[in-house]
Amino acid sequence: MKCSVANLLVVSLLFQGGVDSLELQEYDKRLILDSIFGPSPTRAPTDPEVGMDAIELVSSKGYPAESHNVQTEDGFILTIHRIPHGKNDVNTNISRPVVLLWHGLLESSTVFLENLANESLGYILADAGYDVWLANSRGDTYSKRHVRYSSTQRQFWEWSWDEMAKYDLPSTINYVLERSGRVSFTTLVIRSATLACLPSNPWQGTEIAFAAFSQNQELGRKVKLFIALGPVTALKNIKSPIKYIAPFMGGIKFLMNLVGTQEFMPSSSLVKFLGKYVCRAGLTNLVCSNVIFLFGGYNPHEMNATRLPVYIAHNPAGTSVQNIEHYVQSSQSGKFQMFDYGSHEANRRHYNSTTPPEYDVTRMETPVALFWGENDWLAVPSDVKTLIPKLPHVVRSREIPGWQHLDFVWGVHAPGVLYNDMINLLKQSETPFTVG
Ligand SMILES: *[C@@H]1O[C@H](CO)[C@@H](O)[C@H](O)[C@H]1NC(C)=O
Numbered sequence: 001m002k003c004s005v006a007n008l009l010v011v012s013l014l015f016q017g018g019v020d021s022l023e024l025q026e027y028d029k030r031l032i033l034d035s036i037f038g039p040s041p042t043r044a045p046t047d048p049e050v051g052m053d054a055i056e057l058v059s060s061k062g063y064p065a066e067s068h069n070v071q072t073e074d075g076f077i078l079t080i081h082r083i084p085h086g087k088n089d090v091n092t093n094i095s096r097p098v099v100l101l102w103h104g105l106l107e108s109s110t111v112f113l114e115n116l117a118n119e120s121l122g123y124i125l126a127d128a129g130y131d132v133w134l135a136n137s138r139g140d141t142y143s144k145r146h147v148r149y150s151s152t153q154r155q156f157w158e159w160s161w162d163e164m165a166k167y168d169l170p171s172t173i174n175y176v177l178e179r180s181g182r183v184s185f186t187t188l189v190i191r192s193a194t195l196a197c198l199p200s201n202p203w204q205g206t207e208i209a210f211a212a213f214s215q216n217q218e219l220g221r222k223v224k225l226f227i228a229l230g231p232v233t234a235l236k237n238i239k240s241p242i243k244y245i246a247p248f249m250g251g252i253k254f255l256m257n258l259v260g261t262q263e264f265m266p267s268s269s270l271v272k273f274l275g276k277y278v279c280r281a282g283l284t285n286l287v288c289s290n291v292i293f294l295f296g297g298y299n300p301h302e303m304n305a306t307r308l309p310v311y312i313a314h315n316p317a318g319t320s321v322q323n324i325e326h327y328v329q330s331s332q333s334g335k336f337q338m339f340d341y342g343s344h345e346a347n348r349r350h351y352n353s354t355t356p357p358e359y360d361v362t363r364m365e366t367p368v369a370l371f372w373g374e375n376d377w378l379a380v381p382s383d384v385k386t387l388i389p390k391l392p393h394v395v396r397s398r399e400i401p402g403w404q405h406l407d408f409v410w411g412v413h414a415p416g417v418l419y420n421d422m423i424n425l426l427k428q429s430e431t432p433f434t435v436g
């Protein structure tokens with residue numbers, strides 16, 4: 001009945017795009033490019049990384065790149081990426097310790113690959129001697145396939161992060177262990193992790209309990225260290241304007257039903273509405289026009305503004321309306337619990353209980369390292385400080401002064417400020433941690 005790493009979930013609350021449709025998205029991108037480089041005819045050539053996918057990004061920087069398909073128990077086909085070794089590693093034969101990087105909400109595997117090679121976590125870990133795997137959760141750019149449904153069907157999108165924890169995480173961990181020929185992971189690094197553990201009352205939510213008791217607990221022992229970058233559980237004190245999305249939720253669901261898709265695409269009116277909350281801080285139009293910054297914040301000391309077109313081109317990477325709704329529920333309830341299906345009857349059908357079961361982080365036995373930003377609007381320091389004493393096995397917890405939500409992946413000082421520290425932890429995790 002212990003909580004295992006396979007029940008951890010995993011999200012960052014990055015909302016990006018600000019688009020009504022794909023056409024509009026292209027239009028928005030052009031506007032943004034124009035506002036950086038001036039109108040089209042005089043515009044500087046677009047950064048080639050704008051048009052690259054994950055494999056092309058990795059190859060273009062001289063690193064080996066692989067793509068793998070993982071099928072989940074509920075039929076999703078996830079495409080995950082791998083950098084098996086560093087750029088200058090001549091001996092490609094040796095077995096390297098494995099690190100699995102998991103992106104946040106509306107991001108994809110590319111979020112760890114979008115800065116220069118000397119600045120992005122993916123390349124830095126490969127050069128530090130690790131076998132780097134990059135996950136893609138259901139519904140993002142690289143994981144839009146299912147054995148029965150197409151992504152244009154409603155059924156494809158009926159999930160939230162509960163299902164990512166229950167299916168995507170264990171399937172991916174099992175696959176990576178099998179392929180890498182290792183018996184255990186060095187580390188699972190999760191971006192803005194939501195730590196999802198077992199329901200506090202085990203006979204509620206029996207399906208999840210089953211999954212957790214059997215295979216997931218086994219999996220938990222295979223992970224030596226879990227690093228959470230911006231740990232999120234309950235969104236009690238959240239500062240992000242995501243909390244203002246609640247009144248829109250009914251409208252979004254209604255629209256989605258109308259156009260027959262359940263993929264989340266924020267409308268431009270929603271973006272404008274949210275901009276009011278963020279942009280009075282005196283930010284530029286460029287930043288205010290992208291939801292990624294509207295939700296996560298913008299730190300001019302860390303962000304390389306020249307690379308904004310690359311970030312914008314790869315994000316948002318897609319998620320379900322139900323997943324967004326789950327976050328909105330959490331910001332309203334302040335609880336770390338499963339998706340609320342909206343009525344006693346519907347909840348009883350899913351959980352055999354009229355209310356959604358709560359997750360219990362006190363049961364998490366995997367060693368955890370937590371890093372969070374002083375100015376993170378999502379993983380707010382006061383929420384993180386409430387979480388830490390509940391976790392039984394914390395090996396490191398550190399607040400990074402001045403940092404916001406996006407600095408963990410795109411911060412130009414991240415290598416010196418954070419990644420070196422992480423690599424030291426990875427080295428230590430090769431020998432067992434002492435409880436403390
Ligand atoms: C590399 O791996 C191959 C196949 O696993 C093996 O046959 C070969 O001996 C290895 N070479 C070295 C230098 O270890």
Ligand SMILES: *[C@@H]1O[C@H](CO)[C@@H](O)[C@H](O)[C@H]1NC(C)=O
Nearest residue numbers: 116118119412413414415416
């Ligand atoms: C990475 O390389 C770029 C260009 O050479 C340089 O401007 C930047 O300072 C480097 N970043 C780090 C963290 O070393």
Ligand SMILES: *[C@@H]1O[C@H](CO)[C@@H](O)[C@H](O)[C@H]1NC(C)=O
Nearest residue numbers: 047116119304305306307412
């Ligand atoms: C910022 O991005 C530009 C464009 O990719 C790059 O040339 C420059 O070296 C980057 N600066 C830093 C400090 O990383």
Ligand SMILES: *[C@@H]1O[C@H](CO)[C@@H](O)[C@H](O)[C@H]1NC(C)=O
Nearest residue numbers: 202203204205206351352353
């Ligand atoms: C559902 O909950 C009731 C108690 O409310 C319990 O008696 C019953 O065994 C549960 N059913 C399942 C399938 O867990």
